[in-house]
Amino acid sequence: MTREHQHTDGTATAASGPRRRTVLLTGLAGAGAGVVTGAGAAVARERATPAPDLRLERARASARPFRGEHQAGILEAPPPYAAFVALDLHAGADRDAVRRLLTVWTDDIERLTAGRGPLTDLEPELAAVPASLTVTVGVGPRVVGLAGAERPSWLAPLPAFPQIDKLLAEWSGGDLLLQICAESPTTVSHAQRRLTAGVADLAAVRWVQRGFREPFEGPGVPMRNLLGQVDGTVQPDVTGLDADLLWVGDDGPAWLRGGSSVVVRRIGMRLDAWDRVDRLSRENAIGRRLDTGAPVTGGRVDTPADLEATDELGFHVVDDAAHLRRAHAAAPHERFLRRPYSYDDGTGPETHVGLVFVAYQADPVRQFVPVQRRLAEMDLLNLWTVPVGSAVFAVLPGARSGEVLGQAMFA
Ligand code: HEM
Known part of the structure; x- marks a missing residue:
């Protein structure tokens, strides 16, 4: 029975x-x-x-491969929990310090993602459930300089967007980035602890941004952000025709081929003000319906928006200042892979709730900046959102068998 x-x-x-x-x-x-x-x-x-416990069994079995041409944590569907951790090298760090740090991380990440604790792990039981853990490593300009490698011209802070930016040093910049994603918050927490403690003699944590996301509507619907919108619908085909938009190719520095870049912007949401907006105006602000995520010009969530459609008075159905219209690529290269997470710090300043906006692309200045500039100039969403942090990192290529992450930087 x-x-x-x-x-x-x-x-x-x-x-x-x-x-x-x-x-x-x-x-x-x-x-x-x-x-x-x-x-x-x-x-x-x-x-x-x-x-x-079938759920536990599945989580145990779910180890994501670490080695390959590209780092893990970019193409995979984002799991529900993430930590974005920026670190600064200690003063006086040199080329050898960078090499040692990346050697330690390569070994520790390989072990953690396979469900084994790093060699120094006092609680290896916490690593036993990899829960689809991925760790993606990015480096800032100082690291590239210390390694003696060519710095891509785009590896620098984004230009200022004075119309919207309220950036704080505590959420901006950094020499190194760890993007840690998993289906379990315990797994994320443990990996964060081990990876930061393991290099404590070389680098100190600068900021940590915790994020979460859930596809409440099931597979195919990206996620709902804390404004209640379906978020992440329109994306380039980065596993197919648009792969060049994501990965650094022959026109980039040789050490970065197969790598990418990531922009991390912490964007607070003024939820008290948003609460006072009626539903129609909310949908108008984005250009999409709140219930299904479909464009306000009709169809389903995956129906392209008709930006030319007009109403009986001759006005555009998608508002001229709607986020969808302003963010839409004005040229084919103005596209990137969005991989955002919500955040909620519980309490604090008005911006203690919002979106960790994460965008991957081969060249942020060419692809991302024109879109961000357009949004800064005019976007209805700006009434309720405020960027408080910003950082750019070069995302190292994957480590193939026997390689250390970033080793081509030292060639
Ligand atoms: C808190 C801030 C933001 C929120 C809440 C937000 C929300 C959304 C939502 C709901 C959509 C429509 C569904 C979709 O295609 O994903 C969208 C589309 C988009 N957003 Fe954002 N977004 C934010 C910030 C940004 C930023 C900073 C950028 C880039 C600079 C950006 C770029 C885009 C792009 C490229 C699209 C697709 C446009 C198209 O239909 O072609 N968003 N965003």
């Missing part, structure tokens, strides 16, 4: 009848016996082998 066994987390696994009875016996034995013998010993054995 098989029955549904309800876990405290709401998931259900099949539990056999005898096991359910054993649970009752366990209670009795625990109440009466100081020494476990006979039937009591059998009960103790049953206790030691709990019913399989």
Whole structure:
């Protein structure tokens, strides 16, 4: 006989009848016996082998490959939890310090993503569930300079966007970036701790941005951000025709081929003000419906918006200042892969809630900046959003078998 066994987390696994009875016996034995013998010993054995938790089994099995042409954590569908961690090298760091740090991280990341703790891990049990963990490493201009490699011209802070920026040093810049993503917040936390503690003699944490996202509507619908919008719909085909938009190719420095760049912008949301806006105006601000995420010109979430459509008075249906219209690529190269996460620090300044906006592209100055400039000049969304952090990193190519991350920088 098989029955549904309800876990405290709401998931259900099949539990056999005898096991359910054993649970009752366990209670009795625990109440009466100081020494476990006979039937009591059998009960103790049953206790030691709990019913399989299918969710846990899946999480254990879900190790993402670390080695390859590109780093992991870019093309995969983003899992629900992330930490973006920027570090600064200690003063006086040299070429050897950079090399040592990347050697330590290569080994530690390979172990963590495979479900094994790093060599120095005092709690390797916390690494046993990789939960689709990926760790993606980025470097800033100082690291490239210390390594003695050619700095791509775009590897610098973004230009200022004075109309919107309220940037704070505490959320901006950095010598190194770790993007840590997983299906478990425990896995993310543990990886963050091990990877930062493991290089504490070489670099210190500058900022940490924790993020979360959930595809409430299931596969195919990217996520809902904290303004309630379906976010991440229009993306380039980076695994197909648009791969050149993502990966640095022959026109970039040789050490970065197969790598990319990442822009991380912390964008606060003025939710109190947003709460006072009626639904129609909210949809008008973005140019998409809130319920389905479809364009306000009709169709489904994946229907292209008709930017030319007009109403009976001759006005554009997609507002001239709507986020969708202003963000839409004005030329084919003005596109990038968005991989955002929501954040909520619980309490604090008005911007304690928002979006960790993350964009991957081969060249941020050519692809990202024109779009951000247009949005800074005019975008209805600016009424409720405020950028408080900004950073740009070169994303190292993947480490193939036997290689250390970033080793081509030292060639
Ligand atoms: C808190 C800030 C932001 C929010 C809440 C937000 C939200 C959204 C939403 C809901 C969409 C429509 C669905 C989709 O295609 O994903 C969208 C589209 C888009 N957003 Fe944002 N966004 C933000 C910031 C930015 C920034 C900073 C950029 C780049 C500079 C950007 C670039 C884009 C692009 C390229 C699109 C697709 C436009 C198209 O339809 O072609 N967004 N955004």
